[in-house]
Amino acid sequence: MPNNTLQVLMSTYNGEVYIEEQLNSIFEQSHAAIKVLIRDDGSKDNTVAIVRQYMIQYPEHIELIEGDNVGVVRSFWILMQHADRKVGYFCFCDQDDVWIQDKTSRAIQKMSELEWSKQGSEQVPVMICTATQLTNEQLEPTAIWPGPLAKEPSFYNALIQNIAVGATMCFNRRTLELVLDNGIDIELNHVQMHDWWIYLIVSALGNVYFDPSPSIFYRQHSNNAVGGEATIAEKMRKKWRSYRKHKNQKLLVKQAMEFKRIYGDCIINMDMLVQLDAFIAPRRSWIERFRYLRICRLYRQSLPENLLFRFLIMNGYI
Structure with missing residues (x-):
């Protein structure tokens, strides 16, 4: 030990x-x-x-x-x-x-x-x-x-x-x-x-x-590399800046693809693999995005965050 x-x-x-x-x-x-x-x-x-x-x-x-x-x-x-x-x-x-x-x-x-x-x-x-x-x-x-x-x-x-x-x-x-x-x-x-x-x-x-x-x-100070958000307004401003900066970059998908490349063979939970593959699969149309959301089990930690995730899927950001 x-x-x-x-x-x-x-x-x-x-x-x-x-x-x-x-x-x-x-x-x-x-x-x-x-x-x-x-x-x-x-x-x-x-x-x-x-x-x-x-x-x-x-x-x-x-x-x-x-x-x-x-x-x-x-x-x-x-x-x-x-x-x-x-x-x-x-x-x-x-x-x-x-x-x-x-x-x-x-x-x-x-x-x-x-x-x-x-x-x-x-x-x-x-x-x-x-x-x-x-x-x-x-x-x-x-x-x-x-x-x-x-x-x-x-x-x-x-x-x-x-x-x-x-x-x-x-x-x-x-x-x-x-x-x-x-x-x-x-x-x-x-x-x-x-x-x-x-x-x-x-x-x-x-x-x-x-x-x-x-x-x-x-x-919290002006030189924080990453910081918390004390208010809803701060959180929304931060998310809007991030959205504009990273639009069309598919950063979460790229991270998930890198994870699968390295650790995909280690996962024994088949449902995890199904959800991982579905998340990284291309979604080129509104119909494909809608179908994905019907099977998606991924979640964020609040109702507004989950609604935002679904919106970002539907508009092709993720």
Whole structure:
């Protein structure tokens, strides 16, 4: 069985303003067996210098990779490739949040409950994610996001919606092996986000758990790479910008096709395969789109989101 050490995978970029608060919250966790692997994505400020000071303070617990600016998805992918395969668990981490003190102990307890087959002899992929406590730049609470899920996390959700906030995600060693050791080179350009990709994989081949109790203070500021939406108006503006930017690109279909190319042979649930094939099949006319919706079992986590999905299918966006 894997040990209970957890490795934090943190990507940094020009994070000098907030990174000390984040690192302090990591080393103040109630679960003490923590290692931190940081990859700096080409910062131009004092981020690396701050990290080096923490390496002096915690010499056995922090490693640093200095790299070029490759963006969020590739930076976290490199972190996974350099992760310590001897530890039992992993967490993604942003540079500007603050972890609630029991984040890691809660995660490890739940993962240890879910990661073994009923016979107890085979380790299965498992990941957990949680809600976040949104805050302003001064860490003053504003809202909890996302709210309670309408339906359970599943493959039928993961194909078209990501409910996994990467900064809250934890996963076990078997998940890391499944992501990296499949023998097929991945096209990262077809992956929407690293957290979404893992949700998609584990929802099909393992166990996913969503905890509605926040595990981080999710700081919202002007430099967020990805952020929560505290109001309906913010959510609608974000979706409209995304719609205009990505129209005709079929990004969700491309991600699903990449998933099938790599993991299609691993899926033993025939209904999952049927729904996957139906989702990625071309729909060239209104009649084909209407017929698809009649058999579609995919869902998002609210009625407005599901209506939007059906609209995007019918107008050919998806």
